Every structure is written in structure tokens, then in C-alpha cells.
Amino acid sequence: MRTGWSELALELDRGSIVPIYRQMYERLRELILAGALPEGTRLPPERSLAERLSVNRSTVVHAYRDLAADGLIEQRVGSGSRVAALGGGGRPDRTSGVPWWVTLPPWRVGQFPAVLGELAASEHGGLIAFVQGVPPAEPSPxxxxxxxxxxxxxxxxxxxxxxxxxxxxxxxxxxxxxxxxxxxxxxxxxxxxxxxxxxxxxxxxxxxxxxxxxxxxxxxxxxxxxxxxxxxxxxxxxxxxxxxxxxxxxxxxxxxxxxxxxxxxxxxxxxxxxxxxxxxxxxxxxxxxxxxxxxxxxxxxxxxxxxxxxxxxxxxxxxxxxxxxxxxxxxxxxxxxxxxxxxxxxxxxxxxxxxxxxxxxxxxxxxxxxxxxxxxYDAHIDALREELLQRRAIAREAIERWWPPTMRVANGDGYYLWGTAPRELRARVLLASAERAGASFLFGEAFFAQSGGDHNFRVALTPVARGAIAEGIRRIGEAAR
Amino acid sequence: MRTGWSELALELDRGSIVPIYRQMYERLRELILAGALPEGTRLPPERSLAERLSVNRSTVVHAYRDLAADGLIEQRVGSGSRVAALGGGGRPDRTSGVPWWVTLPPWRVGQFPAVLGELAASEHGGLIAFVQGVPPAEPSPxxxxxxxxxxxxxxxxxxxxxxxxxxxxxxxxxxxxxxxxxxxxxxxxxxxxxxxxxxxxxxxxxxxxxxxxxxxxxxxxxxxxxxxxxxxxxxxxxxxxxxxxxxxxxxxxxxxxxxxxxxxxxxxxxxxxxxxxxxxxxxxxxxxxxxxxxxxxxxxxxxxxxxxxxxxxxxxxxxxxxxxxxxxxxxxxxxxxxxxxxxxxxxxxxxxxxxxxxxxxxxxxxxxxxxxxxxxYDAHIDALREELLQRRAIAREAIERWWPPTMRVANGDGYYLWGTAPRELRARVLLASAERAGASFLFGEAFFAQSGGDHNFRVALTPVARGAIAEGIRRIGEAAR
The missing domain is CATH 3.40.640.10 (Type I PLP-dependent aspartate aminotransferase-like (Major domain))
Incomplete structure (x- = not known):
């Protein structure tokens, strides 16, 4: 059974932090659950799909494996991958002989499945990384x-x-x-x-x-x-x-x-x-x-x-x-x-x-x-409050000096600055060039349940040394120009 | 609307550790979900039900409150409690004006909802409490x-x-x-x-x-x-x-x-x-x-x-x-x-x-x-293993000496002894008299998903001082006689 598979679009965003295999998985899953790829539809062989999309074969293997793990496709040696028969709720019947991890309940992950890990992860290399919401090293408790x-x-x-x-x-x-x-x-x-x-x-x-x-x-x-x-x-x-x-x-x-x-x-x-x-x-x-x-x-x-x-x-x-x-x-x-x-x-x-x-x-x-x-605690909190004020003042001064006037941050308090890039500049593009210039931050889309945030970004002022804030802000400004 | 409510049985187990209000809740819930008490059925007023069952009025208030929290009954001032209209899955439609906690999703608790808390809780008064699975105080890490x-x-x-x-x-x-x-x-x-x-x-x-x-x-x-x-x-x-x-x-x-x-x-x-x-x-x-x-x-x-x-x-x-x-x-x-x-x-x-x-x-x-x-770690584990062996030996010797020959423990290793009380003695009854004699343990039913364990009990050898083990075992034996 063949449907108009080869005409179906599989748009991939190569600039995304969402891995390509995961994007493929998400698109195919939508098509299957929406009925655009009905039961029994044969998926293209891994190698040919990889060639058509200019990705590694392992990327397709990964995506198919996850679809199989969700019970959405069936993989048989020799006959390739087909869309599975879906019971209510998209879960196929479990039958003996199928490895257990193929028939697990649906796995709900967000658009940015790695984001919690990203927020928890340790610092990146030599960048001035305005990423994590950790307290500043000074004042130290x-x-x-x-x-x-x-x-x-x-x-x-x-x-x-x-x-x-x-x-x-x-x-x-x-x-x-x-x-x-x-x-x-x-x-x-x-x-x-x-x-x-x-x-x-x-x-x-x-x-x-x-x-x-x-x-x-x-x-x-x-x-x-x-x-x-x-x-x-x-x-x-x-x-x-x-x-x-x-x-x-x-x-x-x-x-x-x-x-x-x-x-x-x-x-x-x-x-x-x-x-x-x-x-x-x-x-x-x-x-x-x-x-x-x-x-x-x-x-x-x-x-x-x-x-x-x-x-x-x-x-x-x-x-x-x-x-x-x-x-x-x-x-x-x-x-x-x-x-x-x-x-x-x-x-x-x-x-x-x-x-x-x-x-x-x-x-x-x-x-x-x-x-x-x-x-x-009380003395520490007072010192921390003061430290945050000073860090914000340093950052604001550097922004005035180094950022184009069309790129601004919201008024506010606390650990973060919420930035808006100029209309013609997507925050992910800004991030890519900021990383080349030696600074990083979180781009805005991860902060929105639906669409939004393409031009926004979050700068955490606390995970870096106080003395590095101005230089980091300068680098982001350099990237924006 | 009146059904044969007054004839319906509400069996309560007064020896259970499950609180009476919770038992009432469970029984009523079963009756409602099984359709034995259809939508609109008026429940007896709290006071009269309390009198009929010889419980405190607050017990009934508690049970009704939990039923309302699960959306199974509706409570209106002046007109008492009625069985609610149930949508699919037993949850009524949420309507404006009803406090939010009345329409929460169903609350799944086990037969012994307090058991995790019991296992975590601190020790009881002056008893020799063979209850919690905590390591012995000696050897100390x-x-x-x-x-x-x-x-x-x-x-x-x-x-x-x-x-x-x-x-x-x-x-x-x-x-x-x-x-x-x-x-x-x-x-x-x-x-x-x-x-x-x-x-x-x-x-x-x-x-x-x-x-x-x-x-x-x-x-x-x-x-x-x-x-x-x-x-x-x-x-x-x-x-x-x-x-x-x-x-x-x-x-x-x-x-x-x-x-x-x-x-x-x-x-x-x-x-x-x-x-x-x-x-x-x-x-x-x-x-x-x-x-x-x-x-x-x-x-x-x-x-x-x-x-x-x-x-x-x-x-x-x-x-x-x-x-x-x-x-x-x-x-x-x-x-x-x-x-x-x-x-x-x-x-x-x-x-x-x-x-x-x-x-x-x-x-x-x-x-x-x-x-x-x-x-x-390694030295500690070795010492702990030795300590467990000694505690088991002390307990077994005391059991030989003090327990009736019809009350025995399973062979095994580690923190616990699993006891079986004589046929005519339920473990909960044994526990009640052991507590009067100054020792406690966990009764067996909590260890079974379905029925079972009425005559079993668990004695944790680690939460008490080593020197108290023999005396505690003696007290349990005294309670069994």
C-alpha cells in the first residue's frame, strides 16, 4: 500500500536546539496521528529518506526507533517500517514477542525536551554564559x-x-x-x-x-x-x-x-x-x-x-x-x-x-x-539583594553603551534581563553569533507554550563573575551589529 | 427522591488502622460509582447517620466532605447532601461558583493511605518500636x-x-x-x-x-x-x-x-x-x-x-x-x-x-x-553486615525462649523478621496487646495488594538499640500468650 508519501513535506529547522531526529519524529507523529499516513503505509527506507533530506542515516534510524517506541510504526527486519494499527489513544495492542520498550505508553515531551536539563546542566566551556539561574558566587553562603x-x-x-x-x-x-x-x-x-x-x-x-x-x-x-x-x-x-x-x-x-x-x-x-x-x-x-x-x-x-x-x-x-x-x-x-x-x-x-x-x-x-x-540567612539575603542591584546596574550601563538602540531589555528586578532583538533579527540567530563572539543566553521560544519569543532572549546575570558582565554584554552587542 | 437508602449496609471495621471516616468514604464511593445510589439520591443527614452508626458526627462530616471533594456528592446548605450528576469517569461537570477543591480529579489512595507516612515518621513514645526500616545507630557512619x-x-x-x-x-x-x-x-x-x-x-x-x-x-x-x-x-x-x-x-x-x-x-x-x-x-x-x-x-x-x-x-x-x-x-x-x-x-x-x-x-x-x-563506605558496610547478623541471632534466641512454639518467623537475611501468628490470633490483635506490653511492629495486611497477611507481621530489628531487642521480643511473646 502506497500513499502520496513522497509528496509529503517534512520541514526541518536546522537552527533549532531541538535535535533533527526529534523534529522528524514530531512531524511524522503528527502525520500519523492526523491520519495523513494511514495504517499500513510503508515509510521510506532509512537510507533513501536520509539522502533526500541530507541528514545522516542514523538520524532517520533514531526517529524511526522513537516512533516504534511509541507504537506508531512497526519495524520488521527485511520489510522495513510501516504505520502501525492504532487502537484508541494511538496505542497499538501489545503482543507477545515484541520488545517491551516498543509498546510503552505515549511519551509526552514538549517542544524543547532538553530545556530542564539545560537549566540544570553545568556551565559551557569558555563562554560568558548568561544561561543558568544559579545564585552568584558572591556573596557566598x-x-x-x-x-x-x-x-x-x-x-x-x-x-x-x-x-x-x-x-x-x-x-x-x-x-x-x-x-x-x-x-x-x-x-x-x-x-x-x-x-x-x-x-x-x-x-x-x-x-x-x-x-x-x-x-x-x-x-x-x-x-x-x-x-x-x-x-x-x-x-x-x-x-x-x-x-x-x-x-x-x-x-x-x-x-x-x-x-x-x-x-x-x-x-x-x-x-x-x-x-x-x-x-x-x-x-x-x-x-x-x-x-x-x-x-x-x-x-x-x-x-x-x-x-x-x-x-x-x-x-x-x-x-x-x-x-x-x-x-x-x-x-x-x-x-x-x-x-x-x-x-x-x-x-x-x-x-x-x-x-x-x-x-x-x-x-x-x-x-x-x-x-x-x-x-x-538574613545577612546573606540582604547582601544578595544588594549584589543583584549592582549587577543590574552594571548590565544596564553596558547595554546603553554597547547595544544598538533598537535592542532593549524590560524593566524589572531579580536574576534576569528579558531582551528584545530588533525586528529583523531572530534571537536564535543572535545567539549563534553571540556564541561566536564569546557569550551566550537562552533564546525566547522556550519561554512560550505556543508560538512567540522569536525575538526575545533571557540574560541571566548571576552565573558569571560580576567583572565579566560588562564584557559579556558588549559581546552580545557586537553580535547584534 | 428516595431509594432504599436506609436498608443499605455500611460495614465498618473498627479494628482497622484505616480511619472510620475513610472507610465510610470508600463504601459510599463504591455504592455511588456502582450505581447503587443513583444521581440525586439524598444522603442521610450527618447527625442521624452518625447516631445510627454510633460514630462522632465529625466522622460523617469528614466522609461527606471527601466525597464532595471527589465530586461524587453535592452539599448545599439547608438541603443536605445528594449524589451528584456524574459525567464519564465519575467526574461531574465543573460549574462556576463551586469551590475548586470540590471538583478535583478522582483521588486514588490505597487501602492504607498513611503507610508511607508511617514508614517515614519518627519513633513512637516509650515503646520498643520495631517499625521503621532505618539503619541501626551503631555502627555509625x-x-x-x-x-x-x-x-x-x-x-x-x-x-x-x-x-x-x-x-x-x-x-x-x-x-x-x-x-x-x-x-x-x-x-x-x-x-x-x-x-x-x-x-x-x-x-x-x-x-x-x-x-x-x-x-x-x-x-x-x-x-x-x-x-x-x-x-x-x-x-x-x-x-x-x-x-x-x-x-x-x-x-x-x-x-x-x-x-x-x-x-x-x-x-x-x-x-x-x-x-x-x-x-x-x-x-x-x-x-x-x-x-x-x-x-x-x-x-x-x-x-x-x-x-x-x-x-x-x-x-x-x-x-x-x-x-x-x-x-x-x-x-x-x-x-x-x-x-x-x-x-x-x-x-x-x-x-x-x-x-x-x-x-x-x-x-x-x-x-x-x-x-x-x-x-x-567499605568498612561501614562490613560492620553493618556483621551488626545485622548479630541482631538476628539475638532476636532468634529470644524468640526461641519467649514466643509460643506456634508463632514463628521466616528464615531470611537483612533488616526484618517476618512473623506468623498462630491461627487463632490476628496480627492486629497481637499488635494491640503488644503495644500494651510495650512493643510494636507493622501488621501484615499493609504488605499485600489484595487480601492476605491477617496473621503476619513485620519486626524491624534495626530502629531499636541492640540491647532492647531481646526485651522487645519478650514483650511480643507475652502479648501472644
Whole structure:
């Protein structure tokens, strides 16, 4: 059986960070699931397709292998690859004799499957890499933190134990006290310790929604969250962000006609724009949440670093706001420690699922951080806030000096600058030439659930030495010219 | 609308550790989903149901609240509770104005929802509590471990970083070397570091299967795994364990007619029985896996502690065996550090989902453990193995002396003793009187996916002082008489 296969287009973007084999896989998958390549259609032999598309044969082999792993095609030695018979949901019946990895459930990966890994990965070669959202090396928490860990590391009760799944009680208490200081009515029993706030995003994605459900996200937003929502099978509806934060009028328009499971927002020092939502929008957002019965997931890893701190959304509504934060940006990412504040109506449900992820977050880490909160944290946060201001000032001065006037960054606060390249310059092209000039950053598309961001890019000011910022900015300017 | 509600039975087990409100919830849920209580059926007022069943009113309030949270009933002030209109899958349409937590997706919890928390929780009052699977306080790894952490804690690259999601490369290398020493052909690239092996169980449950899929488990087996499979919506088919391990003949019978997604087994020092699968069964199991195209998930947190170590199943088949292990039982649970060895066919899929759980496992912990593997681990493991042998000998001697001859424990190795109470004595009843006598343990039902274990119980020998073992065993014997 032959269809008009040879006429079908397989457009590949050779400038993308998405590997070519993965792009081929995605295009073919769409064609198969859309019925454009019906059951039994013979795919071109690997070698001839590779030649036609000018790619390595191994690229095609890879793509076919992944299609087979998703059960979308069948590969038989001698007779090549054919589109498989799809049962409901695109999964073929499993039959004896087929290797188990061929018939696995569908694998949901986003447009940029590597993005979480990219954000986690270690630094690249000799570039001035404005990529990762790690804290600056100075001011350093290390000396005080080491002392805290030395104090707890000799105690059996902090080391040879799992601890409670809710978290270490004195740490939950300390966090509740601090959150009350920020205007939020938090009881220690409302606090659930997390192994980083990434865990919290997956926790709410899996507990509050089911695959196929819709949610509301900002555009742009944190790419790690987009990847998590994709893996959880959720469909993101995007709402733009401007310098006053999320466009709440768009949220209202969506809630009038759709039933999203939750609204994911970073209202304070938004990643990547640095924007903080204004008071008016905050009031409207929580009003809408209550009126339409849709909870807000407030992701707040940066809020404590604000030059002029604003109370979290949680301060306005503790029933409709689930609050997430982390010590990754304020102390150190290697702690893998964050927390969630949830209303009683949902707490137990979240707790049981959190247990299924890792029983409990490390008691040793929790006890060490609790000690550090009392001994080094406040001074460190003050110094870090000051450091961020200085880094932003250095970067802005360099931008004024070195960038073409048509290339600008958004006003904002915190770790990142959100740039917009001139109309004729795509950010991926800018990145390629910046890398040649010796600087790198993240291009904008990864921050959007749907299209968008072609001309945007994020410059992280913290992973490089302070003294290298101006030179890195200069190199990006050189690349733009 | 009235149905024959008042005649419907609501059987409650007052001896169960499942809270009464949860039992009520479960029974009512079954009746609603089975159609025995159709849409619109008015539930009895809380007060009158409480009186009829002789429970507190708050118990009924709790149960109704959870039913409402699952969208199974509607509660209106003034008109009481009615069975809701159910759409497909038992979820009612979400309508504006209903609080968001009422219309959440169905909440899957097991028969013993608190069991993971119980396993993680800190010790109970003044009892000799043979409950948790924590390492003994002696031999202590703490001094060497503290030194290892002191060595890495001052380094920015170990603290102010996320590290790679796959794990810290030198640690993966060290693990691969050790696994090769145990007969497994492991390349460092096959190793995925985990935040405890609990994370690995959830990882395979969510990556290899979909809600509604079947899997094969042992009976008895680790209750934490059962809870995870329940939350993931998987249906467990049980296979008995005897003193030579899993009954592989039963596995074969199942594979002839069913298509489970994977076989979950602890072939070395099985939890709770302490059994190690014999050579013959190991050979048959991997043969079956390959013949029927069903992967094996080998959970091996205790294997290195065996008095006469046996190579893992992974040594026999690296394509059909996914291997999980942990440092929780060999060093310390508070490290929350484990690892997975997976074939290339599935590695990337697991990696992306692991990223969605917590980006990467703590780099600080990983670097510290890597240092400890070189400086303290081998001596510690040897001492720990010896300590376990001594504890088992002490316990067996006390059992001979103090227990009725009709109450026995299985032969085995490792942390636990698996007891069988006499025919006329249920283990829960034994537990209640043991607690009065000043000792506790885990009763057997939690270790079974289906029925079973009424007369079994698990005695963990490690969480108590060595000197308290004999006295604790004596108290259990006293309770049995």
C-alpha cells in the first residue's frame, strides 16, 4: 500500500536546539496521528529518506526507533517500517514477542525536551554564559552553611532517619513565621516541605489536573514549568505578561468560556521578565479565582529578593492560592529544598503524592537549613539583594553603551534581563553569533507554550563573575551589529 | 427522591488502622460509582447517620466532605447532601461558583493511605518500636560522613549549582564500578541518580505504565511500593513469595493470559520476608520476561548487605531488567539518594521525567557521598553486615525462649523478621496487646495488594538499640500468650 508519501513535506529547522531526529519524529507523529499516513503505509527506507533530506542515516534510524517506541510504526527486519494499527489513544495492542520498550505508553515531551536539563546542566566551556539561574558566587553562603551542616551532621536524629513527610517541624515553623512577616496568614501545619519547588510544580500538575485538562500560564513563563505541564499532559492557555505582570483582563476573558484547572503565575519578580504584578491586577486576579472557582498556583522563588518587597498573592486569599517557594535562589540550588503552602482542603492529597515522590525531603538538609535560617540567612539575603542591584546596574550601563538602540531589555528586578532583538533579527540567530563572539543566553521560544519569543532572549546575570558582565554584554552587542 | 437508602449496609471495621471516616468514604464511593445510589439520591443527614452508626458526627462530616471533594456528592446548605450528576469517569461537570477543591480529579489512595507516612515518621513514645526500616545507630557512619560533607561543602561547584539531571558524573562512575564488581555490565551512562529509590518506583510506575494498566507484584511486598502503584492508578496482580523468593511459576501463569506492564520484585533480601530468590527462579524469571516482552523492575536496597551476596537480576539481562537501589539502608536515609540502572531504550524517557520531579538530585549530597564511598563506605558496610547478623541471632534466641512454639518467623537475611501468628490470633490483635506490653511492629495486611497477611507481621530489628531487642521480643511473646 502506497500513499502520496513522497509528496509529503517534512520541514526541518536546522537552527533549532531541538535535535533533527526529534523534529522528524514530531512531524511524522503528527502525520500519523492526523491520519495523513494511514495504517499500513510503508515509510521510506532509512537510507533513501536520509539522502533526500541530507541528514545522516542514523538520524532517520533514531526517529524511526522513537516512533516504534511509541507504537506508531512497526519495524520488521527485511520489510522495513510501516504505520502501525492504532487502537484508541494511538496505542497499538501489545503482543507477545515484541520488545517491551516498543509498546510503552505515549511519551509526552514538549517542544524543547532538553530545556530542564539545560537549566540544570553545568556551565559551557569558555563562554560568558548568561544561561543558568544559579545564585552568584558572591556573596557566598558557604562558610555559614558549612557550619550549620557541621552542627547537625553528627546527630543520629538528623541523619539516620527519614523524618516526617510533611517536613521537619521546626523548619516548617520557621517558614510560617517568615511568611507571616510577609503578610501571609500561614500556620506551620499548612507548610509542606518540598525537594525543590520543581517538585511542587509537578505535585500540583498531577494532583489538581488530569491529562487533557487545560491550565492558564503566563507568556513568557518559566520553561521548566512548561516542560512539566507537557509531561503531565496538560494543555496550557497563554496569557501575556507586560511590565505590570500578567494581563489579568486576558485571564478573565478565558475564564468566561473555559474551565482551566489552575492559573500558574509568578507575580513577584517574574521569570524571565523581572516584572512584578501591580496591586490592582493582584486584587482582580484573586477575585476572578474565587468567582470562577479556579485556584492560583503562585510560584515565588524570587519574591524575597525584591528591592521593594510586595506581599505574595497568598496574603490576599489562602483558600484559592497555593504558594510555592524555594531556597535555590536565596541560598543554594544544591539544597534541593523548597516548600508549599496549601489550604487544608488539599493538603492531605498533596502530602500523599509528595510521599510517593521521595518519602520525605532530606532531614539532614532540612535541619541544616533550619540552623542556617537562624545564623546566616538574613545577612546573606540582604547582601544578595544588594549584589543583584549592582549587577543590574552594571548590565544596564553596558547595554546603553554597547547595544544598538533598537535592542532593549524590560524593566524589572531579580536574576534576569528579558531582551528584545530588533525586528529583523531572530534571537536564535543572535545567539549563534553571540556564541561566536564569546557569550551566550537562552533564546525566547522556550519561554512560550505556543508560538512567540522569536525575538526575545533571557540574560541571566548571576552565573558569571560580576567583572565579566560588562564584557559579556558588549559581546552580545557586537553580535547584534 | 428516595431509594432504599436506609436498608443499605455500611460495614465498618473498627479494628482497622484505616480511619472510620475513610472507610465510610470508600463504601459510599463504591455504592455511588456502582450505581447503587443513583444521581440525586439524598444522603442521610450527618447527625442521624452518625447516631445510627454510633460514630462522632465529625466522622460523617469528614466522609461527606471527601466525597464532595471527589465530586461524587453535592452539599448545599439547608438541603443536605445528594449524589451528584456524574459525567464519564465519575467526574461531574465543573460549574462556576463551586469551590475548586470540590471538583478535583478522582483521588486514588490505597487501602492504607498513611503507610508511607508511617514508614517515614519518627519513633513512637516509650515503646520498643520495631517499625521503621532505618539503619541501626551503631555502627555509625556519621563521623566519616561529616568529614566528607565538610570537604565538599566549601566548594561553589558542589553547592551553588543544580548539577546534571543524570547525576554527578564521578558518582555515576563509582556506582558503575561497584555494580560491575557485583557482576552487572553497567556503563556509567546507564546510571540515573535518584532522590531515593522511592523516586525510582514512582518514575517507573509513571513512565512504563498508564492508569488502569496491570503490573505484577510480590505478596507480601514493600507497602510503600503498593501505595505508589495505587496513586499511579495501576492494578497489582499478586504473586506469592516463599523462602526461595517469588513464585515464578505463578508469574508464568499470569503472563500466559495477561499483559502486565512490568514485574516488580525484590529478589535479594526481600522486604518483608528476608528471602533471596534462588538461582533457578532467577533464570526462569528473566527468560519469561524476554519471552513475554515484560520488563522486570528489580528493587535492591538491601542486596549489598547479604551475608552471602548474589548477583542482581540485572547481571543476567540488562535489556529486560531495570535496577533500583539506594543508600538509605547502607549509609543513611536522610541522604535521600538512590540510583537506577536502565537500558538505553528507556533511559532518556526516564531522565526527562526525573527532571520534572526535582531537576536533579542534590549535588552537595552526591559529592559528599562520592567522597564517602572512597573514605568510609567499605568498612561501614562490613560492620553493618556483621551488626545485622548479630541482631538476628539475638532476636532468634529470644524468640526461641519467649514466643509460643506456634508463632514463628521466616528464615531470611537483612533488616526484618517476618512473623506468623498462630491461627487463632490476628496480627492486629497481637499488635494491640503488644503495644500494651510495650512493643510494636507493622501488621501484615499493609504488605499485600489484595487480601492476605491477617496473621503476619513485620519486626524491624534495626530502629531499636541492640540491647532492647531481646526485651522487645519478650514483650511480643507475652502479648501472644
Amino acid at each position: 558557604l562558610a555559614d552553611l558549612s557550619r550549620s551542616f557541621a552542627r547537625v551532621g553528627g546527630d543520629v536524629n538528623y541523619v539516620l532517619t527519614y523524618g516526617d513527610s510533611e517536613g521537619y517541624a521546626p523548619l516548617r515553623e520557621a517558614i510560617a513565621v517568615r511568611m507571616r512577616g510577609r503578610g501571609c496568614p500561614v500556620d506551620p501545619r499548612d507548610v509542606l516541605m518540598l525537594t525543590g519547588s520543581t517538585q511542587g510544580i509537578t505535585l500540583v500538575a498531577q494532583s489538581l489536573a488530569e491529562p487533557g485538562d487545560e491550565i492558564v500560564v503566563e507568556a513568557p513563563t518559566y520553561p521548566g514549568a512548561l516542560q512539566i505541564f507537557q509531561i503531565a499532559g496538560l494543555r496550557a492557555i497563554s496569557v501575556p505578561v507586560d511590565e505590570d505582570g500578567m494581563r489579568v483582563d486576558h485571564v478573565e476573558a478565558i475564564l468566561r468560556t473555559r474551565r482551566p484547572r489552575f492559573i500558574y503565575t509568578m507575580p513577584s519578580i517574574h521569570n524571565p521578565t523581572g516584572a512584578t504584578m501591580n496591586d490592582d491586577r493582584r486584587t482582580r486576579l484573586v477575585t476572578l479565582a474565587r468567582r470562577y472557582g479556579v485556584p492560583i498556583v503562585e510560584d515565588d522563588p524570587y519574591g524575597e529578593l525584591a528591592d521593594s518587597p510586595v506581599p505574595p498573592l497568598l496574603a490576599r486569599d489562602a483558600e484559592y492560592v497555593l504558594y510555592l517557594s524555594s531556597f535555590s535562589k536565596t541560598i543554594a540550588p544544591s539544597l534541593r529544598l523548597g516548600w508549599l503552602v496549601a489550604p487544608r482542603t488539599i493538603y492531605e492529597r498533596l502530602l500523599l503524592r509528595k510521599q510517593s515522590y521521595d518519602m520525605a525531603s532530606s532531614m539532614y538538609i532540612q535541619a541544616g537549613v533550619r540552623d542556617y535560617l537562624e545564623t546566616g | 556519621l563521623a566519616d560522613l561529616s568529614r566528607s560533607f565538610a570537604r565538599v561543602g566549601g566548594d561553589v561547584n558542589y553547592v551553588l549549582t543544580y548539577g546534571d539531571s543524570e547525576g554527578y558524573a564521578p558518582l555515576r562512575e563509582a556506582i558503575a564500578v561497584r555494580m560491575r564488581g557485583r557482576g552487572c555490565p553497567v556503563d556509567p551512562r546507564d546510571v540515573l541518580m535518584l532522590t531515593g529509590s522511592t523516586q525510582g518506583i514512582t518514575l517507573v510506575a509513571q513512565s512504563l505504565a498508564e492508569p488502569g494498566d496491570e503490573i505484577v507484584v510480590e505478596a507480601p511486598t514493600y507497602p510503600g511500593a503498593l501505595q505508589i502503584f495505587q496513586i499511579a492508578g495501576l492494578r497489582a496482580i499478586s504473586v506469592p513469595v516463599d523462602e526461595d523468593g517469588m513464585r515464578v511459576d505463578h508469574v508464568e501463569a499470569i503472563l500466559r493470559t495477561r499483559r502486565p506492564r512490568f514485574i516488580y520484585t525484590m529478589p535479594s533480601i526481600h522486604n518483608p520476608t528476608g528471602a533471596t530468590m534462588n538461582d533457578d527462579r532467577r533464570t526462569r524469571l528473566v527468560t519469561l520476561a524476554r519471552r513475554y516482552g515484560v520488563p522486570i523492575v528489580e528493587d535492591d536496597p538491601y542486596g549489598e548487605l547479604a551475608d552471602s551476596p548474589v548477583p542482581p537480576l540485572l547481571a543476567r539481562d540488562a535489556e529486560y531488567v531495570l535496577y533500583l537501589s539506594s543508600f538509605s539502608k547502607t549509609i543513611a536515609p536522610s541522604l535521600r539518594l538512590g540510583w537506577l540502572v536502565a537500558p538505553r531504550t528507556i533511559y532518556e524517557r526516564l531522565l526527562l521525567r526525573k527532571q520534572s520531579y526535582d531537576m536533579a538530585s542534590s549535588m552537595y549530597i552526591q559529592a559528599g557521598v562520592r567522597d564517602y564511598l572512597e573514605t568510609g
